[in-house]
Amino acid sequence: MDLYFSPMSCALATRATLYECGAPARFVQVDAHTKRTLEGDDYWRINPMGQVPALRTDDGWLLTENPAVLQHVAASYPQACLLPEDLAGLSRVQQWLGFIGTELHKAVFVPLLDPKAGAEVKQYARDKLTLRMGLLQTHLQHQAHLVASYSVADIYLATVLNWAPYAGVDLAQWPAVQAYHQRQLQRPALARALSEEFALFQEEQTRRARAT
Ligand SMILES: N[C@@H](CCC(=O)N[C@@H](CS)C(=O)NCC(=O)O)C(=O)O
Numbered sequence: 001m002d003l004y005f006s007p008m009s010c011a012l013a014t015r016a017t018l019y020e021c022g023a024p025a026r027f028v029q030v031d032a033h034t035k036r037t038l039e040g041d042d043y044w045r046i047n048p049m050g051q052v053p054a055l056r057t058d059d060g061w062l063l064t065e066n067p068a069v070l071q072h073v074a075a076s077y078p079q080a081c082l083l084p085e086d087l088a089g090l091s092r093v094q095q096w097l098g099f100i101g102t103e104l105h106k107a108v109f110v111p112l113l114d115p116k117a118g119a120e121v122k123q124y125a126r127d128k129l130t131l132r133m134g135l136l137q138t139h140l141q142h143q144a145h146l147v148a149s150y151s152v153a154d155i156y157l158a159t160v161l162n163w164a165p166y167a168g169v170d171l172a173q174w175p176a177v178q179a180y181h182q183r184q185l186q187r188p189a190l191a192r193a194l195s196e197e198f199a200l201f202q203e204e205q206t207r208r209a210r211a212t
Contacts, residue, residue, distance in 0.1 A: 001025045001073070002056035004046065006032040007201035010105060011053035012193050013159040014069050017152055019189035021077035029200065033208065066105075067097035070152040082152050089147055096146045096153035103132050105160050112167035129169065137174040144183070158184035162194065 003018065003025055005011035009032065018025045028037050035043040035050050047054040047064055055063045055072065063069050071094075074082035084090050111117045111125035136157075139146070146153045161181045164171050171178040184190055 001058055002028055004028045004030050004037070004043070004054040004056075005052050005197075006030050007197040007204055008162070009052050010066055010156070010159055012162070012197050013066065013152070013156045014053045014055065014073060015197065016155050016159070016187075016190045016193035017070055017073045017082060019192055020082060020155070020187075021073060021080040023073065023077055031204065066101055066156060067094065070097065070156060074152045081149065082155075084147060084149065084151065089149075092147045093151045093153045096151075097156060099132075100153065100156045100160055103128075104157075108132060109160055109163050109167055112169065113163060133174045133177060136177050136180075138176075140176040140180045144180075150187075154184060155190065158187075158190055 001018070001023065003011065003014050005015060005027060006029065015025075015027065028039075030037055030043045030052055032052075037043055037046075044050055047062065049064065051064065053064070053066060053069050055069045057063060057072065063072055071083065074080065083093060108125045108128050111121050117125075145151065146157060158181060161171065161177070161184075163169075164181075171181060185194070
C-alpha cells in the first residue's frame, strides 16, 4: 500500500494503523501548500480533492476519506484486531469515526488551526467544543477505549487530539479526555508515528522558510 500523507495531518492515523498492523507500506509525502509530492508529482492529479490521507491499495486503486481508509487497512489485517467482529461493535466504531471526522476534525479543529479563518469563524468553532468534548468526557470517564476494545476510532481520535495545543484548546478542561489521550500516546505505533511525523513536519517548516 502507498499512503499519501502530510506530516502531522490526520493521515498520521493511517500511518499509526499501518504500524499497528505491521503492514508494509510506502509513505509518499505531500506538501500541503504546493500540493506536490516530495518527488515533484502534481497531487491534484492523484487526488482531485487535494487532501490526505489517500491510500493506493495493493490492487492499485485509490481510496480516500479517513473512515474508509482506516477501516480498509484494519480489515486487511484482521489479526491486529483494530475492528470489532460483531455488527454492533463495528457500527459503534463507524459511529465514532463519523463523529470524529465531522464533529471534531472538520467542524472544530480545522477552523481553529486554519490561519485563514477569521475571529468569527474561530469563535463559531470554539462554541461547538463544549458539547462535543463534554460528550467525550462523559463517555471516557468509565471506558478505556471508545468501544469495548482498542480500534481505529481511538487512533483517529488521538490524532485529532494531538492538535489541541496548536488549536489553543486546553484538554485539562476535560480530565478524562486528557488522560485518555495520554494513554493513547503510550501505544508504540502511535508514539512512533508521532515522533517520525513531527521530525518530518519540522523539516517541512525549515524547507518552507528557506523557500520564502
Ligand atoms: N474528508 C476528508 C478530510 C481530510 C482532510 O481534511 N485532510 C486535511 C489534512 S488533516 C487536508 O488534506 N487538508 C488540505 C486541504 O483540505 O486542502 C477525510 O476524512 O479524509
